[in-house]
Each structure stands twice: as C-alpha cells, then as structure tokens.
Amino acid sequence: MRIDLHTHSTASDGTDTPAELVRNAAAAGLDVVALTDHDTTRGHAEAIAALRGLPEPAGLSLVTGAELSCRLDGVGLHMLAYLFDPDEPELARERELVRDDRVPRAKTMIGKLRELGVDVTWERVARIAGDGSVGRPHIAEALVELGVVPTVSDAFTPQWLADGGRAYAEKHELDPFDAIRLVKAAGGVTVFAHPAAAKRGRTVPESVIAELAAAGLDGIEADHMDHAPETRARLRGLAADLGLLATGSSDYHGSRKTCVLGEFTTDPEVYGEITRRATGAFPVPGAGGSPAA
Numbered sequence: 001m002r003i004d005l006h007t008h009s010t011a012s013d014g015t016d017t018p019a020e021l022v023r024n025a026a027a028a029g030l031d032v033v034a035l036t037d038h039d040t041t042r043g044h045a046e047a048i049a050a051l052r053g054l055p056e057p058a059g060l061s062l063v064t065g066a067e068l069s070c071r072l073d074g075v076g077l078h079m080l081a082y083l084f085d086p087d088e089p090e091l092a093r094e095r096e097l098v099r100d101d102r103v104p105r106a107k108t109m110i111g112k113l114r115e116l117g118v119d120v121t122w123e124r125v126a127r128i129a130g131d132g133s134v135g136r137p138h139i140a141e142a143l144v145e146l147g148v149v150p151t152v153s154d155a156f157t158p159q160w161l162a163d164g165g166r167a168y169a170e171k172h173e174l175d176p177f178d179a180i181r182l183v184k185a186a187g188g189v190t191v192f193a194h195p196a197a198a199k200r201g202r203t204v205p206e207s208v209i210a211e212l213a214a215a216g217l218d219g220i221e222a223d224h225m226d227h228a229p230e231t232r233a234r235l236r237g238l239a240a241d242l243g244l245l246a247t248g249s250s251d252y253h254g255s256r257k258t259c260v261l262g263e264f265t266t267d268p269e270v271y272g273e274i275t276r277r278a279t280g281a282f283p284v285p286g287a288g289g290s291p292a293a
Contacts, residue, residue, distance in 0.1 A: 003032040003266040005063060005274075006080060006193065006221065006249030010130060011035075011043030012067075013137040015254030018043035019050035022286075026060045028261040032271060032283065034063035034082060034249075039098040040133055041066055041086040051286040062284040063274075067193060068183075069098050071173040075202045076163050077192065079179045080221065083278035084188025091182040097172050099133050105171040106134045112167040113139075113160075118148055136161050137256055152256055156200060163201030180216045187280025191219040191247055196235060197226035206238055213242040218277060223248025223264040245270045 008014035009021045016024060018035060021043075025033035035047050044064045051062050065082040084091065106125060113120050120142050128145075129138040140155035149155045158165045174182075176192075183190045192212065196203055209220065222235035223246075239246040248264035251257070275283060 001031040001268045001271070002029060002262050003268065003271045004030055004250050004252070004262050004264075005032070005034040005065075005082070005191070005247055005266050005271070006036050006067070006224075007033060007252040007261065008037050008067075008254075009035060009043045009047070010132045011040055012037035012133045013129075013135045013253060013256065014132075015256050018047035021252075021254075022047050022050040022060070022062065023054070025261055026054055026058045026286070030060060030262055032061045032063060033261070034065050034080075036065040036067045036080055036082075038067050038133055038135060039069055039095045041095075044086070048284050051284055054286045058286045060286040062286070064281055064284070065188075066095065068095070068179050069171070069173045070176040070179050071170075072176050072204060072208065075204050076173065076200075077176055077195070077204060079174070079176055079183070080191040080193045081179070081183040082189045082191070082274055083281040083283070084183050084186035085280035086186075088182075088186035088280070091186045094174055094178075094182060098174070101172040102134050105169050106139060108169040109136070109139055109161065109167050112169065113143075116166060118143065118146065120146060137253070139167075141256065176212060177215050180212065184216055187278060189218045189274050189277050190216070191221055191245065191274075192217060193221050194224045194226050194251065195220050196231050197224065199226055209238065210242055213244055217244065218274070219245030219247055219270070221249055222246040223266075224251060225259045225263060226251075245273055247274075 009018040068079040070077050124142045128141050140152040143149045143155045155161050180190050222232050236246045247266040250259045250263040252261050
C-alpha cells in the first residue's frame with residue numbers, strides 16, 4: 001500500500017482543486033490520500049464527490065483531516081489532525097478564529113513588504129489565493145511573480161516571510177496542547193507535522209515533543225522533504241522512545257512546491273493504527289476500494 005497523509009488543495013494553499021487532487025492521487029497509484037488543508041475542512045465534500053466518481057477499480061481511500069496552525073513560546077508548529085468530527089463545535093470555533101485572522105494578517109505582511117520597497121498589493125495576493133484561505137505561500141508566490149525571489153521557498157527566509165522575518169506578522173494560532181485536546185474530543189488523531197524542518201524557522205526541542213506525547217499526541221511526521229535522512233532516522237528513534245507513531249507524507253501543494261504525491265509514505269501498520277484510534281470519522285473508500293483500515 002502507498003499511503004500519503006499530508007496534502008493540500010485550493011481550499012487552503014495548494015494549486016489542485018480538491019477534485020483534481022483526488023484524481024491526481026489515483027493517477028499516482030496511491031491507495032490512501034489525506035486531505036489536510038490549513039485550518040479548514042472546506043475541501044472535503046468536493047474531494048469525496050470526486051473519489052466516488054473515480055472509475056473502478058481505482059481503490060483509492062480518502063482520509064479527511066486538517067493541518068492546524070499552532071504556536072508555543074513564539075515557535076510556530078503545525079498539527080495534522082485526522083478523522084475528527086468536523087462539526088464538533090469547540091474545534092470548529094477554533095478553526096474559524098484562525099481562518100478569520102488570515103486576511104488581516106496577510107494585509108499586515110503586505111504593508112511590511114511595501115515598507116521594504118516591494119510593490120506588492122492585496123489585489124495581487126487575493127487573486128493568487130482565489131477561494132483558498134490566504135496564507136504566506138500566496139504572498140510568496142506574489143514575490144515570485146514580481147521577481148523579488150526565484151521560488152516560493154526562497155521567500156521563507158528571515159529576509160522576507162519566515163517566522164520572525166522582516167515581513168512576518170503573527171495570527172491567531174492554537175496552543176498545541178489545546179489542539180491535541182480538542183482533536184481528541186472530536187474523535188480525531190494528532191500527528192506533529194515536519195517537527196524538525198529548521199529551514200522553515202525555529203523548531204521546538206525534543207523535550208517539548210516528549211511533553212506533547214505525554215499530553216496525548218499520537219505521532220510525528222518523520223519522513224518529509226524538509227528532513228534530511230539523518231533527521232528522519234533520529235525522529236524515528238524518538239518516536240520509538242516516546243511510544244509515538246512515525247508517519248511519512250509528501251506535504252503536496254500541487255505546482256506551488258517541488259514535492260510530488262507519494263514522495264514519502266506511511267507504513268500500512270501505522271496507518272491502520274491511526275484508523276483504529278479515530279472515532280470521529282472514518283476513511284472514505286472510492287470506487288472498487290475498501291476503507292483500507
């Protein structure tokens with residue numbers, strides 16, 4: 001089985017619509033794909049409809065989820081939440097607070113960029129974001145269009161948009177311990193996304209990961225494009241020491257990033273444990289498929 005548990009669509013900052021993402025996942029030969037847009041479940045219905053429209057025997061299953069924006073002691077971190085009840089009110093309210101803060105935050109960052117001499121406008125960023133939840137990748141793409149940086153990744157530096165960077169602005173974000181509690185209350189499973197991706201900015205120490213594990217964290221994303229091979233091995237060892245699940249995922253964003261669907265994958269036994277722990281929702285089977293739990 002080929003299982004990719006971290007992807008994004010146009011519902012947040014990917015370039016594939018949810019339907020296109022599902023079709024591309026099937027074409028890539030995946031057996032399971034998780035749609036984990038930032039702080040939103042808005043793409044789930046379209047993805048499920050596309051899944052059910054795949055020709056037999058596609059055999060692809062969809063895991064519904066979200067990537068929750070969190071912050072601890074000034075350090076940004078992302079929490080992948082899988083198979084939670086999207087209608088659970090407390091978690092839904094927190095996701096809405098994060099989403100509502102994205103537009104004023106983006107406008108603040110644009111203002112900082114203009115003070116730095118970059119002729120970027122809200123209209124340009126809003127056009128790039130389309131119907132998605134506006135975020136730093138959309139601003140980064142605007143910087144690429146303007147020739148300020150060569151790639152989206154090059155915008156995520158202290159010079160520009162990285163945490164604490166010259167044009168960075170904070171937004172409402174969850175405390176990760178609260179995120180774990182809320183997702184569990186909604187019947188979901190939590191995995192700390194790319195916990196050692198230092199190129200994105202500051203990361204939390206392993207002692208914090210141990211504290212998160214004690215608070216109910218289910219796993220860490222060990223195999224990721226922003227982790228060097230030695231880092232992946234270290235994280236797998238840490239997961240084993242802490243009794244956490246170790247996952248692997250592409251963090252696919254369509255054409256906005258260089259990673260491809262299925263570039264890193266999750267072991268079927270680990271995926272099976274995730275589905276066993278979840279009570280808020282279940283994987284959605286496609287044509288000719290089964291829940292693959």
